[in-house]
Amino acid sequence: MEYILIIISAIFVNNVLLAQFLGICPFLGVSNKLSxxxxxxxxxxxxxxxxTVVTYLVxxxxxxxxxxxxxxxxAFILVIAALVQVVEIALKKISxxxxxxxxxxxxxxxxxxxxxxxxxxxxxxxxxFGGQAHLLNLGEATVYALATSIGYGLAMILxxxxxxHLAMNDVPKSFRGLPIALITVSxxxxxxxxxxxxVK
Amino acid sequence: xxxxxxxxxxFVKENxxxxxxxxxxxxxxTTTSAMNGLEMGLATMFVLILSNIVISLIAPLVPDKVxxxxxxxxxxxxxxxxxxxxxxxxxxxxxxxxxxxxxxVVNCIVLGRAEAFANRNSALDSALDGIGIGIGFTLSxxxxxxxxxxxxxxxAFGFKFLPSDGILAFVMAPGAFLVLGYLMVLFNxxxxx
Numbered sequence: 001m002e003y004i005l006i007i008i009s010a011i012f013v014n015n016v017l018l019a020q021f022l023g024i025c026p027f028l029g030v031s032n033k034l035s036x037x038x039x040x041x042x043x044x045x046x047x048x049x050x051x052t053v054v055t056y057l058v059x060x061x062x063x064x065x066x067x068x069x070x071x072x073x074x075a076f077i078l079v080i081a082a083l084v085q086v087v088e089i090a091l092k093k094i095s096x097x098x099x100x101x102x103x104x105x106x107x108x109x110x111x112x113x114x115x116x117x118x119x120x121x122x123x124x125x126x127x128x129f130g131g132q133a134h135l136l137n138l139g140e141a142t143v144y145a146l147a148t149s150i151g152y153g154l155a156m157i158l159x160x161x162x163x164x165h166l167a168m169n170d171v172p173k174s175f176r177g178l179p180i181a182l183i184t185v186s187x188x189x190x191x192x193x194x195x196x197x198x199v200k
Numbered sequence: 201x202x203x204x205x206x207x208x209x210x211f212v213k214e215n216x217x218x219x220x221x222x223x224x225x226x227x228x229x230t231t232t233s234a235m236n237g238l239e240m241g242l243a244t245m246f247v248l249i250l251s252n253i254v255i256s257l258i259a260p261l262v263p264d265k266v267x268x269x270x271x272x273x274x275x276x277x278x279x280x281x282x283x284x285x286x287x288x289x290x291x292x293x294x295x296x297x298x299x300x301x302x303x304x305v306v307n308c309i310v311l312g313r314a315e316a317f318a319n320r321n322s323a324l325d326s327a328l329d330g331i332g333i334g335i336g337f338t339l340s341x342x343x344x345x346x347x348x349x350x351x352x353x354x355x356a357f358g359f360k361f362l363p364s365d366g367i368l369a370f371v372m373a374p375g376a377f378l379v380l381g382y383l384m385v386l387f388n389x390x391x392x393x
Contacts, residue, residue: 019373020229021228021373023225024224025224028221028224070283072302073279073280074277074280077276078272078273081269111306113225113303113307116302116306117299117303120299120302121299174389175385178221179382179388180381181381182377182378182384183377183382186374186376186377186381187374189374189376192373193373
């Protein structure tokens with residue numbers, strides 16, 4: 001039950017893009033075409049989940065025992081940067097076809113603030129799923145990261161679909177490009193507000 | 201470029217929010233009121249100036265292949281310094297801005313200026329560039345915050361001038377996108393004439 005709450009909360013209620021504002025730059029940058037949006041979502045999903053698990057373990061077994069929590073920011077960004085490199089190299093060897101699909105997006109992900117944002121959130125924020133407030137355990141953190149990245153992909157792919165149609169319309173000159181995109185996202189965010197209240 | 205020009209170009213011509221469109225996450229997330237926007241802008245400016253200075257000094261020593269990781273470590277160090285300072289002196293502000301203080305590390309403005317300016321200019325010029333871009337960012341965030349605060353809660357800088365609450369949606373997520381979108385239209389209309 002608790003896992004279902006986490007999943008619904010992370011995908012719909014507290015959508016990472018539309019409610020938490022994490023990872024907006026790549027969201028606006030690569031959502032011009034449905035195919036690139038799908039590729040980016042896949043890569044983000046993969047990296048967020050992996051990075052959250054690794055940083056969670058680094059925090060639990062390296063930083064906390066030695067009282068080094070103040071190094072969280074530096075340690076996490078280094079772990080994420082290294083991880084993205086490793087994933088890139090590993091993917092190239094193991095699955096060239098997947099590398100072809102995700103390859104160009106991987107280097108961009110280091111500076112996607114959704115990755116660092118989720119990693120920091122799961123080790124610092126207390127959640128109230130199923131009773132009293134507590135920090136997430138490893139299983140919950142993994143599910144939270146996976147659900148968050150699915151929410152990211154959902155918002156991204158929906159938006160890319162809308163944007164493809166938007167490109168064919170006659171938009172007033174000052175609104176062309178980003179402004180109309182932002183206004184569209186605003187309407188999407190309003191729709192997602194309808195989910196609020198389902199999970200506290 | 202004159203020293204003064206280095207500072208003023210960040211206000212309009214190379215405004216980080218409306219022209220360069222960098223650092224969108226804190227721009228949207230922390231501008232629920234004018235004061236929050238101002239504080240976020242100043243926090244980013246602090247990191248931007250210091251990292252610009254240090255990166256301009258060490259750039260000649262850093263091998264080209266590892267320059268991005270080195271820059272990120274420099275930036276992350278100053279962000280940690282900022283986090284500790286804010287926790288000590290302004291804990292309330294730190295709590296309000298929350299997650300977005302550590303996320304200055306991945307703010308593309310900071311790394312962007314390091315790559316585009318600080319690594320090939322003197323320390324003084326880089327500091328001035330940091331001040332200019334920092335002020336431009338702070339101004340944009342304050343303006344967005346002010347518009348959202350006026351429409352959303354009927355007050356400006358915490359000073360209440362409407363008896364009612366205002367339109368709640370402007371304080372929430374949709375309002376952030378909407379206000380930024382329309383301000384960008386306005387900016388395009390005025391600045392790009």
